[in-house]
Amino acid sequence: MSKLQQAKFLVTVNHIADLPADPLPEVAFAGRSNAGKSTAINVLCSQKRLAFASKTPGRTQHINFFSLAEKEEHIANLVDLPGYGFAQVNRKTQSHWDKLLSTYLQERVQLKGMILIVDARRGLTDLDRNMLNWFCPSGKPVHILVTKCDKLNQSEKALALKSVQSELSVLEKSHSNFGSLTAQLFSSTKRIGLEQADVLLCVWLNLSTIKVSQ
Numbered sequence: 001m002s003k004l005q006q007a008k009f010l011v012t013v014n015h016i017a018d019l020p021a022d023p024l025p026e027v028a029f030a031g032r033s034n035a036g037k038s039t040a041i042n043v044l045c046s047q048k049r050l051a052f053a054s055k056t057p058g059r060t061q062h063i064n065f066f067s068l069a070e071k072e073e074h075i076a077n078l079v080d081l082p083g084y085g086f087a088q089v090n091r092k093t094q095s096h097w098d099k100l101l102s103t104y105l106q107e108r109v110q111l112k113g114m115i116l117i118v119d120a121r122r123g124l125t126d127l128d129r130n131m132l133n134w135f136c137p138s139g140k141p142v143h144i145l146v147t148k149c150d151k152l153n154q155s156e157k158a159l160a161l162k163s164v165q166s167e168l169s170v171l172e173k174s175h176s177n178f179g180s181l182t183a184q185l186f187s188s189t190k191r192i193g194l195e196q197a198d199v200l201l202c203v204w205l206n207l208s209t210i211k212v213s214q
């Protein structure tokens with residue numbers, strides 16, 4: 001059983017001042033609206049409704065924290081972020097989100113890395129590229145889950161991953177200050193790539209990956 005399965009809802013944050021103050025490591029899930037961030041968190045934590053997922057884009061509207069514990073001690077957090085690229089929000093709300101998100105991503109010392117969720121059918125979009133170019137100079141690693149790959153056949157899957165990976169390697173080579181950039185195939189519905197993502201999260205969050213007995 002993965003350590004992530006014991007995740008519990010911790011807090012919803014709508015203002016930077018309300019971010020948890022504990023110096024615990026955390027990993028944030030970012031990406032376009034509707035890409036599958038909340039669903040990926042639920043699947044990785046083996047829970048149906050930990051993070052609120054929905055067909056309606058723009059569902060996650062605040063920064064949601066989920067706590068991870070080891071021997072009942074709170075030791076790390078997973079963070080579900082509002083998606084970007086969702087047009088149907090008013091300007092005031094949009095600018096509030098942008099500010100919240102950008103301040104969080106830029107200033108949060110506890111943030112160890114970003115899981116960027118990308119729809120396999122779309123690949124990297126300009127909004128994702130902006131996010132990478134803007135976040136990566138922090139030197140923190142980004143791991144991309146090329147998700148919803150259940151919608152693609154074998155050769156499309158391979159192509160989708162390859163195209164993301166080649167773009168990442170160009171980015172890494174041309175920016176010496178960027179943190180590591182990696183990618184994998186993922187599907188929440190078909191449970192593809194779960195173990196790879198789980199191991200990476202445990203390493204980033206300093207959780208022991210030793211399977212705990214039931």
Ligand SMILES: Nc1nc2c(ncn2[C@@H]2O[C@H](COP(=O)(O)OP(=O)(O)OP(=O)(O)O)[C@@H](O)[C@H]2O)c(=O)[nH]1
Binds near residue numbers: 033037053055148
């Ligand atoms: N086929 C398929 N559908 C998925 C997968 N992951 C998520 N979905 C669907 O995609 C839709 C959006 O999922 P969410 O997890 O709510 O997306 P989100 O990125 O959190 O969206 P926002 O909170 O709006 O930013 C839902 O209808 C999910 O059921 C997947 O791996 N495969």
Ligand SMILES: [Mg+2]
Binds near residue numbers: 037053060081
């Ligand atoms: Mg969401």
